[in-house]
Amino acid sequence: MPEHTPGAILEATGLRKTFGDFTAVDDVSLTLTPGASLAVVGESGSGKTTTARMIAGLEQPTTGTILLAGRQPPGPRARTTERRRFAQHVQMVFQDPYTSLDRHQRIGDSITEVLALHTDLRGSARTARMTELLEQVGLNPQQAISRPRSLSGGQRQRAAIARALAVQPRLLVLDEAVAALDVSVQAQILTLLQDIRRQTQVAYLFITHDLGVVPHIADEIVVMRQGRVVDRGTTTEVLDRSQHPYTRALIDSVPRRGWKPRRRPATPT
Amino acid sequence: MSTYQIAALGRGSTRLGRLRGLIRGRCVLIVAGSVVAVTVLTAVFAPLIAPYDPNAVDPTAVYQPSSSAHWLGTDDAGRDILSRLLYGARSSLLAPALVTLTAGLVGTALAVSAAWLGGWYDRLVSALLDIVFGFPGLILAVVVAAMFGAGLTVAVVTLSVAYLPFIGRVVRSAALRERQLPYVSALRMLGVSGRRICLRHLTPNLLPLVLVQIATSYGYALLDVAAFSFIGLGVQPPTAEWGLMVANGSTGILAGRPEQSLYAGVVIVVFVIACNLLGGSLSQRLLGDNR
Numbered sequence A: 001m002p003e004h005t006p007g008a009i010l011e012a013t014g015l016r017k018t019f020g021d022f023t024a025v026d027d028v029s030l031t032l033t034p035g036a037s038l039a040v041v042g043e044s045g046s047g048k049t050t051t052a053r054m055i056a057g058l059e060q061p062t063t064g065t066i067l068l069a070g071r072q073p074p075g076p077r078a079r080t081t082e083r084r085r086f087a088q089h090v091q092m093v094f095q096d097p098y099t100s101l102d103r104h105q106r107i108g109d110s111i112t113e114v115l116a117l118h119t120d121l122r123g124s125a126r127t128a129r130m131t132e133l134l135e136q137v138g139l140n141p142q143q144a145i146s147r148p149r150s151l152s153g154g155q156r157q158r159a160a161i162a163r164a165l166a167v168q169p170r171l172l173v174l175d176e177a178v179a180a181l182d183v184s185v186q187a188q189i190l191t192l193l194q195d196i197r198r199q200t201q202v203a204y205l206f207i208t209h210d211l212g213v214v215p216h217i218a219d220e221i222v223v224m225r226q227g228r229v230v231d232r233g234t235t236t237e238v239l240d241r242s243q244h245p246y247t248r249a250l251i252d253s254v255p256r257r258g259w260k261p262r263r264r265p266a267t268p269t
Numbered sequence B: 001m002s003t004y005q006i007a008a009l010g011r012g013s014t015r016l017g018r019l020r021g022l023i024r025g026r027c028v029l030i031v032a033g034s035v036v037a038v039t040v041l042t043a044v045f046a047p048l049i050a051p052y053d054p055n056a057v058d059p060t061a062v063y064q065p066s067s068s069a070h071w072l073g074t075d076d077a078g079r080d081i082l083s084r085l086l087y088g089a090r091s092s093l094l095a096p097a098l099v100t101l102t103a104g105l106v107g108t109a110l111a112v113s114a115a116w117l118g119g120w121y122d123r124l125v126s127a128l129l130d131i132v133f134g135f136p137g138l139i140l141a142v143v144v145a146a147m148f149g150a151g152l153t154v155a156v157v158t159l160s161v162a163y164l165p166f167i168g169r170v171v172r173s174a175a176l177r178e179r180q181l182p183y184v185s186a187l188r189m190l191g192v193s194g195r196r197i198c199l200r201h202l203t204p205n206l207l208p209l210v211l212v213q214i215a216t217s218y219g220y221a222l223l224d225v226a227a228f229s230f231i232g233l234g235v236q237p238p239t240a241e242w243g244l245m246v247a248n249g250s251t252g253i254l255a256g257r258p259e260q261s262l263y264a265g266v267v268i269v270v271f272v273i274a275c276n277l278l279g280g281s282l283s284q285r286l287l288g289d290n291r
């Protein structure tokens, strides 16, 4: 049994994942405390999604251990009751808000379905909680009867967040959760996520290829390249003072809002 | 045999592809829809609109040509051909409906459960569907009829089995794609049971495809039931049924009275074509494809 530090809600140690003889993730270790927010950045193919899926229990690590509040996640063959008990430890928000919602299900129903599994709320109390969740993510309660098709990308992502929050998870894994959205909508969702974190003490593992969004969401950064962690630190440390050439290259490749690279003049676009 | 034509349809031949281009015409849709609707109404209201009892034998009026009394003439037993066609719509339409609905229900259940559970169960289901797919429906029917006797029930059960692959194989591969979608991972993480994911999430999302497969199989199933009846393995005389009427009328052909076979044959062909055109446009509307 791996060591558990009291208070940590996520302890991933020496995670490694191979597909055939290709190593997608190599010796990645991450720790999160309640209410913390950690960004995992890196270019496409650096193993971010694979790391996120292992922590979310959707993929089994080849080697390494994952502890969520000291408990090992259920395996792929785990019974429903076991997965259900584990649901409040970690939930995930996916990149594509359209395919991460059931397209035939009204968004209100997708939330009440979860509430039915995880709470004792019945009837109007359940509906009231569903409405509350919709309001919490900035959706109009009248949109409970909408199907994903009739919502915008941002609204769908809000609905997906509300559904995940319905189990009151302690860790939310967000895999490129704003990447598919327009820049102005991205900012709204990031603000929303910050508010939710303040209100609920949920921790975030925020996966992104875009360093530009990181200051808005994360306290700490892990930089991945070719499956390995090449740089890590607090957000300000990494963004302002990192000496790692790969991190610098990533920072310089961010052309837009957020913060400006300090050592070079902004390149005209 | 007609069962093979659906196979070709599944693989998508170019000639059918060009035919699908035609389907786009709204006018074709309206005509095909009207033909199907009128035929169904005819089946429902046959007792009200048929001028005669379809089984009323009249030895004095055998092989009558068309007249104001018998619009389409009479057959070898003096029965009114029009009345038999109208009543015949009932068993002719009902039997293939049972076939396609049974195959749709069982095929979808097999396909979704196989795609969900995977492993040996999926391999078993796929193998069974492949075996049935490679087995000509008519031969299957002859074997089953030899064991259990001929009749409509045997024909419907046999054809339901024979049609399983047309639903099952297509729905299984769609279900395999569907279960890869993130919402399924999300539901699993949320602790939703596999059974509930299959019944409340995967199946409703696959339903349009199932309906399209049922609709496109329907015309062929009708043709197969008619063929069964024609060779004596389906509906038994004296029941009025189109396939049986084609068979029954064949004696009249030698006597220079081909009307019964001709009319019944034309009705079958027109209805089957209308069904397939309708199925094709349904496929475009529900699935947005032009396979």
Ligand SMILES: Nc1ncnc2c1ncn2[C@@H]1O[C@H](COP(=O)(O)OP(=O)(O)O)[C@@H](O)[C@H]1O
Pocket (backbone or CB within 6 Å): A019, A023, A024, A042, A043, A044, A045, A046, A047, A048, A049, A050, A051
């Ligand atoms: N199921 C899989 N089978 C084989 N290779 C995979 C699989 N999933 C991911 N990979 C590979 O692992 C590498 C990392 O992928 P991923 O974790 O998705 O990176 P990122 O999210 O950082 O873009 C990629 O090269 C990808 O092709």
Ligand SMILES: [Mg+2]
Pocket (backbone or CB within 6 Å): A048, A049, A050, A176
């Ligand atoms: Mg990714």
